[in-house]
Amino acid sequence: MGQISYFTEEGLQKLKDELKQLQTVERTSISQQIAEARDKGDLSENAEYDAAKEAQGLLEMKISKLETLIANARVVDESELDTSKVLILSTVKLKNLVNGASMEYTIVSEKEADIKQKKISVESPIAKGLLGKKVGDVAEVQVPSGKMKFEILEIKR
Numbered sequence: 001m002g003q004i005s006y007f008t009e010e011g012l013q014k015l016k017d018e019l020k021q022l023q024t025v026e027r028t029s030i031s032q033q034i035a036e037a038r039d040k041g042d043l044s045e046n047a048e049y050d051a052a053k054e055a056q057g058l059l060e061m062k063i064s065k066l067e068t069l070i071a072n073a074r075v076v077d078e079s080e081l082d083t084s085k086v087l088i089l090s091t092v093k094l095k096n097l098v099n100g101a102s103m104e105y106t107i108v109s110e111k112e113a114d115i116k117q118k119k120i121s122v123e124s125p126i127a128k129g130l131l132g133k134k135v136g137d138v139a140e141v142q143v144p145s146g147k148m149k150f151e152i153l154e155i156k157r
Contacts, residue, residue, distance in 0.1 A: 004072050005069060005073050005109050006073075006074050006075075006076045006089075006109055007073050007074070007075055007076065007109050007112065008076065008108070009075055011109060011112040012070070015069065015070055016070060018066065019067065022059060022066065026059055027063075030056045031056075033055070034052045083155055083157055084135075084155070085132055085133060085134050086107065086130045086132060086133050087131065087132075088107050089106065090106070090107050090130075090155050090156070090157065091104060091105070091156050091157065092104065092105055092106075092107065092154070092155055093152075093153040093154035093156075094151065094152060094153065096150055097138065097149040097150065097151055098149065102153070103118075104118060105118050105119070105120045105127075106120070107120060107122050107127045107130065108121065108122065109121070109122060110122065125142055126141050126148075126150075128141075129141030129150070130152065133152050134152065134155070135154060135155055136151070137151075137152050138150065138151050139151075
Protein backbone atom coordinates (compact mmCIF):
# COMPACT_ATOMS: atom_id res chain seq x y z
CA MET A 1 0.00 0.00 0.00
CA GLY A 2 1.40 3.37 -0.99
CA GLN A 3 1.20 6.69 0.73
CA ILE A 4 -2.15 8.47 0.50
CA SER A 5 -1.99 11.68 -1.52
CA TYR A 6 -4.65 14.38 -1.57
CA PHE A 7 -5.71 16.05 -4.80
CA THR A 8 -8.23 18.46 -6.16
CA GLU A 9 -10.69 17.00 -8.67
CA GLU A 10 -8.78 18.79 -11.44
CA GLY A 11 -5.38 17.51 -10.27
CA LEU A 12 -6.52 13.90 -10.13
CA GLN A 13 -8.06 14.17 -13.61
CA LYS A 14 -4.72 15.43 -14.99
CA LEU A 15 -3.01 12.34 -13.55
CA LYS A 16 -5.62 10.04 -15.07
CA ASP A 17 -5.23 11.76 -18.46
CA GLU A 18 -1.44 11.39 -18.28
CA LEU A 19 -1.78 7.69 -17.42
CA LYS A 20 -4.15 7.12 -20.34
CA GLN A 21 -1.70 8.87 -22.70
CA LEU A 22 1.18 6.70 -21.50
CA GLN A 23 -0.83 3.48 -21.75
CA THR A 24 -2.35 4.09 -25.17
CA VAL A 25 -0.03 6.33 -27.18
CA GLU A 26 3.42 5.87 -25.64
CA ARG A 27 3.20 2.08 -25.18
CA THR A 28 2.15 1.65 -28.81
CA SER A 29 4.98 3.87 -30.01
CA ILE A 30 7.64 1.97 -28.07
CA SER A 31 6.25 -1.39 -29.21
CA GLN A 32 6.61 -0.20 -32.81
CA GLN A 33 10.19 0.93 -32.16
CA ILE A 34 11.06 -2.48 -30.71
CA ALA A 35 9.45 -4.28 -33.67
CA GLU A 36 11.36 -2.11 -36.17
CA ALA A 37 14.65 -2.67 -34.36
CA ARG A 38 13.99 -6.45 -34.16
CA ASP A 39 13.39 -6.53 -37.94
CA LYS A 40 16.89 -5.16 -38.52
CA GLY A 41 18.53 -8.43 -37.57
CA ASP A 42 21.05 -9.45 -34.91
CA LEU A 43 19.74 -8.25 -31.54
CA SER A 44 23.04 -8.75 -29.69
CA GLU A 45 24.62 -5.77 -31.46
CA ASN A 46 21.51 -3.70 -32.11
CA ALA A 47 21.73 -0.38 -30.22
CA GLU A 48 18.27 0.69 -31.41
CA TYR A 49 16.74 -2.44 -29.91
CA ASP A 50 18.56 -1.92 -26.60
CA ALA A 51 17.47 1.73 -26.45
CA ALA A 52 13.85 0.86 -27.23
CA LYS A 53 13.80 -1.90 -24.58
CA GLU A 54 15.26 0.51 -22.01
CA ALA A 55 12.67 3.15 -22.94
CA GLN A 56 9.98 0.48 -22.55
CA GLY A 57 11.24 -0.38 -19.07
CA LEU A 58 11.24 3.27 -18.01
CA LEU A 59 7.75 3.78 -19.43
CA GLU A 60 6.37 0.74 -17.61
CA MET A 61 7.94 1.97 -14.36
CA LYS A 62 6.34 5.40 -14.84
CA ILE A 63 2.96 3.81 -15.60
CA SER A 64 3.23 1.64 -12.50
CA LYS A 65 4.04 4.63 -10.28
CA LEU A 66 1.11 6.61 -11.70
CA GLU A 67 -1.26 3.68 -11.21
CA THR A 68 -0.17 3.40 -7.56
CA LEU A 69 -0.49 7.15 -7.03
CA ILE A 70 -4.00 7.20 -8.52
CA ALA A 71 -5.04 4.12 -6.52
CA ASN A 72 -3.98 5.87 -3.30
CA ALA A 73 -5.33 9.29 -4.27
CA ARG A 74 -8.08 10.97 -2.31
CA VAL A 75 -10.07 13.92 -3.61
CA VAL A 76 -10.40 16.65 -1.04
CA ASP A 77 -13.86 18.15 -0.70
CA GLU A 78 -13.07 21.83 -0.22
CA SER A 79 -16.51 22.56 1.22
CA GLU A 80 -15.77 20.37 4.25
CA LEU A 81 -12.41 21.96 5.09
CA ASP A 82 -11.92 24.06 8.21
CA THR A 83 -11.01 27.62 7.21
CA SER A 84 -9.82 28.60 10.68
CA LYS A 85 -6.42 26.96 10.17
CA VAL A 86 -4.02 26.21 7.32
CA LEU A 87 -4.65 22.84 5.64
CA ILE A 88 -4.03 21.36 2.19
CA LEU A 89 -5.93 23.42 -0.43
CA SER A 90 -5.83 26.49 1.79
CA THR A 91 -4.96 29.75 0.09
CA VAL A 92 -2.83 31.62 2.58
CA LYS A 93 -1.91 35.30 2.50
CA LEU A 94 1.41 35.81 4.26
CA LYS A 95 3.61 38.68 5.31
CA ASN A 96 7.35 38.13 5.43
CA LEU A 97 8.33 39.72 8.76
CA VAL A 98 11.94 40.27 7.64
CA ASN A 99 11.33 42.36 4.52
CA GLY A 100 7.62 43.19 4.85
CA ALA A 101 6.67 41.58 1.53
CA SER A 102 3.20 40.05 1.21
CA MET A 103 2.49 36.95 -0.84
CA GLU A 104 -0.30 34.47 -1.36
CA TYR A 105 0.07 30.74 -1.92
CA THR A 106 -2.27 27.79 -2.26
CA ILE A 107 -1.05 24.61 -0.60
CA VAL A 108 -1.55 21.62 -2.91
CA SER A 109 -0.27 18.06 -3.38
CA GLU A 110 3.26 17.61 -4.63
CA LYS A 111 2.10 16.64 -8.14
CA GLU A 112 -0.07 19.78 -8.46
CA ALA A 113 2.58 22.25 -7.29
CA ASP A 114 3.36 25.06 -9.73
CA ILE A 115 5.11 28.14 -8.39
CA LYS A 116 4.06 30.20 -11.44
CA GLN A 117 0.42 29.67 -10.40
CA LYS A 118 1.35 30.31 -6.74
CA LYS A 119 0.66 26.68 -5.81
CA ILE A 120 3.21 25.23 -3.41
CA SER A 121 3.66 21.60 -2.42
CA VAL A 122 2.39 20.47 0.95
CA GLU A 123 5.85 18.87 1.26
CA SER A 124 7.71 22.19 0.86
CA PRO A 125 9.37 23.76 3.92
CA ILE A 126 7.07 26.81 3.80
CA ALA A 127 3.88 24.72 3.62
CA LYS A 128 5.07 22.42 6.40
CA GLY A 129 5.71 25.46 8.59
CA LEU A 130 2.24 26.87 7.87
CA LEU A 131 0.11 23.74 8.35
CA GLY A 132 -2.14 23.97 11.39
CA LYS A 133 -1.50 27.68 11.97
CA LYS A 134 -4.29 30.26 12.30
CA VAL A 135 -4.74 33.88 11.20
CA GLY A 136 -2.44 36.08 13.27
CA ASP A 137 0.02 33.27 14.03
CA VAL A 138 3.67 33.66 13.15
CA ALA A 139 5.21 30.68 11.40
CA GLU A 140 8.95 30.22 11.69
CA VAL A 141 10.06 28.30 8.62
CA GLN A 142 13.44 26.68 8.07
CA VAL A 143 14.47 27.24 4.45
CA PRO A 144 17.84 26.58 2.77
CA SER A 145 18.92 30.20 3.33
CA GLY A 146 18.05 30.14 7.06
CA LYS A 147 14.96 30.81 9.15
CA MET A 148 12.16 32.99 7.87
CA LYS A 149 9.19 34.34 9.80
CA PHE A 150 5.80 34.72 8.19
CA GLU A 151 2.67 36.21 9.72
CA ILE A 152 -0.54 34.63 8.50
CA LEU A 153 -2.85 37.43 7.36
CA GLU A 154 -5.69 35.46 5.76
CA ILE A 155 -6.82 31.88 5.11
CA LYS A 156 -9.39 31.09 2.44
CA ARG A 157 -10.53 28.29 0.17
